[in-house]
Amino acid sequence: MGEKIAVAVDDLTVAYNYKPVLWDIDLSIPEGVLMAIVGPNGAGKSTLIKAILGIINPIAGSVSIYGKPYNKQRDKVAYVPQKGSVDWDFPTTALDVVMMGTYGALGWIKRPGAKQKKQALEALEKVGMLAFKGRQISQLSGGQQQRIFLARALVQHAAIYFMDEPFQGVDATTEIAIINILKELRKAGKTVIVVHHDLQTVPEYFDWVTFLNVKHIATGPVKDIFNDDNLTKTYGINYKVAVQK
């Protein structure tokens, strides 16, 4: 792990309809970590990612990716939105959705061609979904849809990956397949930031963690800060009992 900072968030405040959902967040994420963002429902985890990626405008604060504003660094960042945020009945196929990951590199107007298709097929193969390439996306199971989203992020060939609950609704096999791909990304020097709900698996999957609940509670190596104290601060209930179950 280098000393370089991949993502820096300064004094970030975000509000919907004037109600702040993220308060004065300061956060820096070093390059090369596989980091979980944990916090209860409505804690603002998705909002934090959206604000970092410029999808929503903060009312205060700033974000930098390798020292520059996000809009200068788009090509370095890949994004997997929360699965429920798109319409799975949209008339398109698995392959086509994966190809969307190449649009950023193409820029405006240029259409994807054979090269983009090849990249998409390789990514589908990597997530074990090649056999489903022509399938309409509503005909895929929840876990398969997550794999398609992961493949789409892979074709972005980014340095930093933001993933919003990639394990939502997947079975154990798919979960392991996905986490292995994420670990591979980290080994290749990428920074991977994952919104994660299953606290039991945090120590096993991740080496870095951020606790978030409207305010930033803590960020650091899992072995140092993943403890009852921070969990209790974040979730507001005593986690000693809950985690040991």
Place this chain on the structure above:
Amino acid sequence: MNSELAIILIACLTSVACAIPGVFLVLRKMALISDAISHSILPGIVIGFFITEDLASPWLILLAAFSGIITVVLVEAIQKTGLVKEDTAIGLVFPALFSIGVLLIAIYASDIHLDADAVLVGRLEYAAFDQLMIGNESYGPKSMWTISTTLLITLALLFAFYKELKLSTFDIGLSSALGFSPVLMHYGLMSIASVTTVVSFDAVGAILVVALMIAPAAAAYLLTTDLNKMILLSVLFGIVSAVGGYYFAVWLDASISGSITTVLGLIFLLVYLFAPSKGLIAVLFRQKRQRIEVSLLTFLLHLNNHDSEEERRVGHLQEHINWGKVRSQTVLDLAEKNNMINVQNQVVFLTKKGLEFTEKALDYIITNKDEKIEDMKNDFFLFRG
């Protein structure tokens, strides 16, 4: 150009020009907004008419399209307050603007040729006669020019920004993260929809415009899972209803725009009923098949679980599984037809194929793994999700 051909051409161009933005409105679940736009451009048209005295003037078109955009902005502003939902906001905005338009017509424009009736259903018949005159030379109907120009612009934008439109419609978050501003795409689409509505308005009126935008796309949506095909089908439905509607009107001696709407309605109804996988009949048929297949599976599992002959007698099965005679017979027949069982002396045996099938199905039910059933899917609807 003879007037029959002119009317048909105008109707076709209008349908195609409406169908294309319609596809994206339907996919974005914004059918209501097209209704709002088509009504609230009215004050823009009336004010534009005072200034230009010409319904086909580009200034009037821009002014009216602008009031369409204002509608969208107002709806979003009301929605942003978080006090009401989108449909409520739409319901608040467009009647207000529409009624301003109607009042303006009633007060100031009663003697010019713009009446409330024409506003609703249009006057395709007249639109074909209103010729573009330059000097003494006639260059064909004005609305043909305005509509084909709009259509050309729409097509050019569609080809240029196809991938951006698709992405921002499917996944607004990724679109924004990749730098393809969804706001820009949204207002681009709204502008095209507004301009198209305005230029179609004179010929087909506020109600048909909405039908022409929404119905072809809604029907196409039920028939295909491919965006390209959805666009092509919508265009095709638009043309069919334009041409069909014209002859229908001639035959009945009725309003052309009314007939076009009727044909559109019929097309939608037919597709809704008979579409191969999303149609009502297909859905009902599939549900019936699935019920039978669940019964078959239950039956096979029962055979698999019980070795004693007593449990596997045909009569006993009827009592035990608690099905009526007809249902038991259907299931028995289906199982036999698929070589999954054979029946000797009223005792049912699982065949090798039946055994394999049952085990695979069990495996699927327990593990819920989709790979396991890929090859079973051809035989049975049950697993087709």
